[in-house]
Every structure is written in structure tokens, then in C-alpha cells.
Amino acid sequence: MKRKKLIIIIVAVAALAAACIAVFVLKEMKGSKNSSANVVAWDVDIEENELPETDEILIPGYDSMTMAANTKKQAVSMGNPADNNCYFVIILRLEDGTKLYESEYLKPGEGLNEITMEQELESGEYQAIIEYKCYSLEDKSSLNGGSAQFNLIVK
Structure with a gap:
């Protein structure tokens, strides 16, 4: 027993x-995992003469981006180049400051091919800003970041 x-x-x-x-x-x-995005392996073609010095951060830029109208789910191609030595948090905003999307930490070589935005957009052209917040791989302390304006085309 x-x-x-x-x-x-x-x-x-x-x-x-x-x-x-x-x-x-x-x-x-x-x-x-990024709960509102599909995180994938990602990298951009970078010319050899464009590779960063040891302390520089590669920031991708966009002239335009096309998204679907009247849906929060969007197909995109945004990410952190594999040659970087930092995490990225990517934020999409309209020019008036309306936040459309904010990613979680993306490691070097990680990107997004599908996101769920905070709101739907109607068809039209919008001026938008993509912001990159950069963080140390060791302790996630804040580093220099960048932002760029682009034309957001919603169809």
C-alpha cells in the first residue's frame, strides 16, 4: 500500500x-513572436560598398509602399538587414502622426511579410513615415534610429 x-x-x-x-x-x-505579424528571415540586397562600418546601422528606405484598402491585414516587406548588430522596432505612421503599426523586436536578418495594422485605410494615397527604433543586442538599450517619409498607396 x-x-x-x-x-x-x-x-x-x-x-x-x-x-x-x-x-x-x-x-x-x-x-x-510578434503577435500581429508574420516574422520571417529577411534581408535586402546591399552593395558591397554600402556595407556599414562597425558602428553604423543600415536603415532600409522606401519610395512607396502599396497596401490593400479596407483591411487591417497587409502584405509587406520590412525588416532588419542581416548586417546590422542591433534589434529593430519598426513603426508605421501617417504623416499626421496616426500610428498604423508597431513591431516587436526584430533580430538582424528578421523581417515581416504580413502585418495586422491598428486600423483600416480607405483607398487613396497617403504620406507616411517609417520609423526604425534600434536597440542593443546585449541589453536592449536604445541606440540611434532613423525615419523616412514615403508614399503609401492604398488600393
């Missing part, structure tokens, strides 16, 4: 430990 109780206790403790580990792993996975 004592042996049966001991086995039940061992099985219960093992099940509890497994449940705790599963919860921890799922929380870690959830925290590392």
Missing part, C-alpha cells in the same frame, strides 16, 4: 513539473 501511494505521489509530482515546464516554454514562445 505504501509503495502504491509513493508511485502516485511520484507520478503527480512529475505531471506537475511537466505542466510547469510546458507553461514556461509556451510563455517564452509567445513573448518571442
Whole structure:
């Protein structure tokens, strides 16, 4: 009888430990994924003469970007060039300051090919800003960033 109780206790403790580990792993996975975007391997073609000095950060620019009208889900191509030594957080805004989207941390070589914006846009052309906030890979301290205006075409 004592042996049966001991086995039940061992099985219960093992099940509890497994449940705790599963919860921890799922929380870690959830925290590392961008919940409103599809994070993918990403890089842009960079000419050899454009590669950064050791402390420089490559900031992609856009003349224009095309999105679908009347939907929050958008196909895009935005990301952190693999040659960077920092995390990116990418923010899309309209020229009037309306925030359309903010990513989570993107490691070098990670990008977005689908996002869910905070609001839908009607068909038309908008002046927009893409902002790059840059953070240290070691401690996520803030680094220099950049921003650029572009023409947002919504069809």
C-alpha cells in the first residue's frame, strides 16, 4: 500500500513539473513572436560598398509602399538587414502622426511579410513615415534610429 501511494505521489509530482515546464516554454514562445505579424528571415540586397562600418546601422528606405484598402491585414516587406548588430522596432505612421503599426523586436536578418495594422485605410494615397527604433543586442538599450517619409498607396 505504501509503495502504491509513493508511485502516485511520484507520478503527480512529475505531471506537475511537466505542466510547469510546458507553461514556461509556451510563455517564452509567445513573448518571442510578434503577435500581429508574420516574422520571417529577411534581408535586402546591399552593395558591397554600402556595407556599414562597425558602428553604423543600415536603415532600409522606401519610395512607396502599396497596401490593400479596407483591411487591417497587409502584405509587406520590412525588416532588419542581416548586417546590422542591433534589434529593430519598426513603426508605421501617417504623416499626421496616426500610428498604423508597431513591431516587436526584430533580430538582424528578421523581417515581416504580413502585418495586422491598428486600423483600416480607405483607398487613396497617403504620406507616411517609417520609423526604425534600434536597440542593443546585449541589453536592449536604445541606440540611434532613423525615419523616412514615403508614399503609401492604398488600393
